[in-house]
Amino acid sequence: MEFIELILINKLDGVILKYPHQENIDGTVCITGHHLILSSRKEGVRELWLLHKNIDCIEKKENKPSSSITQGGSLFLKCKDLRIFQLDIASSTELHQVAQTLENLAGLQNPSLFYPFFYRHMNPIMENGYTLYSVEGEFTKVLATEEWRISRVNQNYTICPAYPKSVVVPKNIDDETLATAASFRQGGRFPVLSYRHNNGAVLLRAGQPLYGPKHRRCRADEALLNAVVSVGMKGVIYDLRGSSAISQHQNKGGGTESNSNYSQWRIYNRSMDDVDNQQQLLDSFSKLIEACNDKEISSDKWISKLESCGWPESVRNALHTACIVAQHIHQKAEPVLIHGSRGEDATLLVCSLVQIILNPDCRTIRGLQALIEREWLQAGHPFGTRHRCGVYGAPQPRAAPTFPLFLDCARQFLEQFPCSFEYRQSFLVTLFEHSYASQFGTFLCDSEQERESRGVYTQTTSLWSWVNQPDELSGYINPLYEPTPTVIWPSVAPMSFVIWEELYLRWQIEQRTEQREEQYKAIRTREQQLRAQAQQLRRELYEIAHQYYGPDVKDTLCDK
Known part of the structure; x- marks a missing residue:
C-alpha cells in the first residue's frame, strides 16, 4: 500500500493552530505519510511536527453562520501524549479532506508502516541500544554462582511466544523439565528469575498455573519452584488476584497453586485486579485525565473527582504490594514468586517496583533502561496492543495504560526521594x-519474537541509542542526585500521593520543575555548608577543651 492512496490533501495554506501556553500560529499545513507539519514564517520560523500515530481522536466542529450555510470549522486533534490541538480551517471541503486524511493515516495498524521503519538518525550511532541489555550481561553476577544458568529452551519461541530466547533458571533444572512446566502455566510463562538480592533471596515471575476445576498438578513445575527454596525455609507465592477472579479463571482452566502440592511455599492473595483488568484501568486513566482537563470544576470537587477515578488507588496499591514483596526478600531473605493471570501486566509492574526499592542500580538512567528491557520488553508486555489507543480514542480490545501506571509509581518515588535518583521527571x-x-522502534510490537520477525532490531533505531548520547543524556540528569546504596521504602499513605503535574497537567498549567530543582539544590548546598561549619566549630571546641582539661577530654565533643 502506498501512503499517497490515503492522502486526500497534502498541503493547505491559511490554517490557524491553537494550543495552550502558545500564541496562535497562522501557517501552512503539509501532510506526509507519517507527519502533520504546520509551519509559519510570518514572525520567524515556527513549526509543529506531529506524528500521525500520536493522534488518538479527531473531532470536527463546523461553523454555522446565521445564513445556515456551513463555512469551514475546526479540527480538534486529541493526542496520546495528552495534548489537544485546534486547527481552524476556512473551507468545509478542505476541513473534511484533512480530517479524513488524518484518520486514514492515524488508523494504520501494520507496524511495518510506522515511522520507525522510515526514520534515519542524522548523527552516527555511538552504541546499539538493542544489544545493550542482554540476559547474559544483566545477570553476570547471578550466573557466576553455582545456583543459576541461562536456558535457551525458548530459542525458537515455541515454549513461550512472549518470552525471550534466553531466560535464567535454577541450574539443576533441565530444559525438558522447563518445557513440561511451561505447559502448566498460562501462555507458557514458566517461572523465571526476575531479580536476585544481595542476601541471596530471589524474585521469580510466571503466569498462573493451569490448575483447573479437576485440580491438575505438575510435578515439573513443583520441582522448578522447590529448587530455589533452601532447606528449612519456605518460599512465598503472591497471586495478584482476588478470590472472585481466581474462581473465574479456575472455571476456565486456570487457578492458583494448592497448599498440598506446594508444601514448601506459603500462598497469599494480593488483589491487583484493577491493573490486570485492562478496560477498568483504561477507564480509570481516562477519568483522571478528564478531571485534569476540567478547568471549571471547584477545587473540592476536583479532589473528590480525582480520588474517585481510581487511578491514585491503583498507584498506592501497586506501591504497597511492592513494599510487601520487598520486605519478604530484604528482611526475611525468602524467595518470592509473583503471578497474576497471564503475567503481562500487574506481575511485571510489581516486579519492576520491587527492584526500584531494593536495587540502587535501578535508580540510575541506564539502570532504568535495563529494568524496562528485562521486565517489560523482553518479558513480553504487549506494548503494541496496550498502547493502540490512549485516553481520548475509542477503546480498543486489551488496550491499557499499565506502563504509564509504572511510570507514575516511579514519579512517586522521585517525589519522596528527590536525591536518590539519577534521572529527573523529564x-x-x-x-x-x-x-x-x-x-x-523500542516499544513497537507485542514481544521480542514479533520485533525480530518484523525486522525491528535491524531496520529501526533504538530509543536507548538516542537517549544515551552525551548531549541528550545531560538533559535527563537530576542535579540533586546523590546515590543511595541502601533500600528505600516509599510511603503508601493516601496523603503521600502526588498528582503528576509535569505529565497530566503540563498542557493546562505552566510547569516550573527546573526552577524547583534549582531551589532544592540551593537548599542542599546551604545545608552542606552549615554542616561543614558546625563540624569545624566542634573541632575548635574540642581543641579549646583539650587545652583546659588535658588529653582526657571526651572525643564526643568532636563529631569525627
Whole structure:
C-alpha cells in the first residue's frame, strides 16, 4: 500500500493552530505519510511536527453562520501524549479532506508502516541500544554462582511466544523439565528469575498455573519452584488476584497453586485486579485525565473527582504490594514468586517496583533502561496492543495504560526521594511519549519474537541509542542526585500521593520543575555548608577543651 492512496490533501495554506501556553500560529499545513507539519514564517520560523500515530481522536466542529450555510470549522486533534490541538480551517471541503486524511493515516495498524521503519538518525550511532541489555550481561553476577544458568529452551519461541530466547533458571533444572512446566502455566510463562538480592533471596515471575476445576498438578513445575527454596525455609507465592477472579479463571482452566502440592511455599492473595483488568484501568486513566482537563470544576470537587477515578488507588496499591514483596526478600531473605493471570501486566509492574526499592542500580538512567528491557520488553508486555489507543480514542480490545501506571509509581518515588535518583521527571515523561508514538522502534510490537520477525532490531533505531548520547543524556540528569546504596521504602499513605503535574497537567498549567530543582539544590548546598561549619566549630571546641582539661577530654565533643 502506498501512503499517497490515503492522502486526500497534502498541503493547505491559511490554517490557524491553537494550543495552550502558545500564541496562535497562522501557517501552512503539509501532510506526509507519517507527519502533520504546520509551519509559519510570518514572525520567524515556527513549526509543529506531529506524528500521525500520536493522534488518538479527531473531532470536527463546523461553523454555522446565521445564513445556515456551513463555512469551514475546526479540527480538534486529541493526542496520546495528552495534548489537544485546534486547527481552524476556512473551507468545509478542505476541513473534511484533512480530517479524513488524518484518520486514514492515524488508523494504520501494520507496524511495518510506522515511522520507525522510515526514520534515519542524522548523527552516527555511538552504541546499539538493542544489544545493550542482554540476559547474559544483566545477570553476570547471578550466573557466576553455582545456583543459576541461562536456558535457551525458548530459542525458537515455541515454549513461550512472549518470552525471550534466553531466560535464567535454577541450574539443576533441565530444559525438558522447563518445557513440561511451561505447559502448566498460562501462555507458557514458566517461572523465571526476575531479580536476585544481595542476601541471596530471589524474585521469580510466571503466569498462573493451569490448575483447573479437576485440580491438575505438575510435578515439573513443583520441582522448578522447590529448587530455589533452601532447606528449612519456605518460599512465598503472591497471586495478584482476588478470590472472585481466581474462581473465574479456575472455571476456565486456570487457578492458583494448592497448599498440598506446594508444601514448601506459603500462598497469599494480593488483589491487583484493577491493573490486570485492562478496560477498568483504561477507564480509570481516562477519568483522571478528564478531571485534569476540567478547568471549571471547584477545587473540592476536583479532589473528590480525582480520588474517585481510581487511578491514585491503583498507584498506592501497586506501591504497597511492592513494599510487601520487598520486605519478604530484604528482611526475611525468602524467595518470592509473583503471578497474576497471564503475567503481562500487574506481575511485571510489581516486579519492576520491587527492584526500584531494593536495587540502587535501578535508580540510575541506564539502570532504568535495563529494568524496562528485562521486565517489560523482553518479558513480553504487549506494548503494541496496550498502547493502540490512549485516553481520548475509542477503546480498543486489551488496550491499557499499565506502563504509564509504572511510570507514575516511579514519579512517586522521585517525589519522596528527590536525591536518590539519577534521572529527573523529564526522563519519565520522555518514556511515556515514546511508548505511544515514536521515531524509534523500542516499544513497537507485542514481544521480542514479533520485533525480530518484523525486522525491528535491524531496520529501526533504538530509543536507548538516542537517549544515551552525551548531549541528550545531560538533559535527563537530576542535579540533586546523590546515590543511595541502601533500600528505600516509599510511603503508601493516601496523603503521600502526588498528582503528576509535569505529565497530566503540563498542557493546562505552566510547569516550573527546573526552577524547583534549582531551589532544592540551593537548599542542599546551604545545608552542606552549615554542616561543614558546625563540624569545624566542634573541632575548635574540642581543641579549646583539650587545652583546659588535658588529653582526657571526651572525643564526643568532636563529631569525627
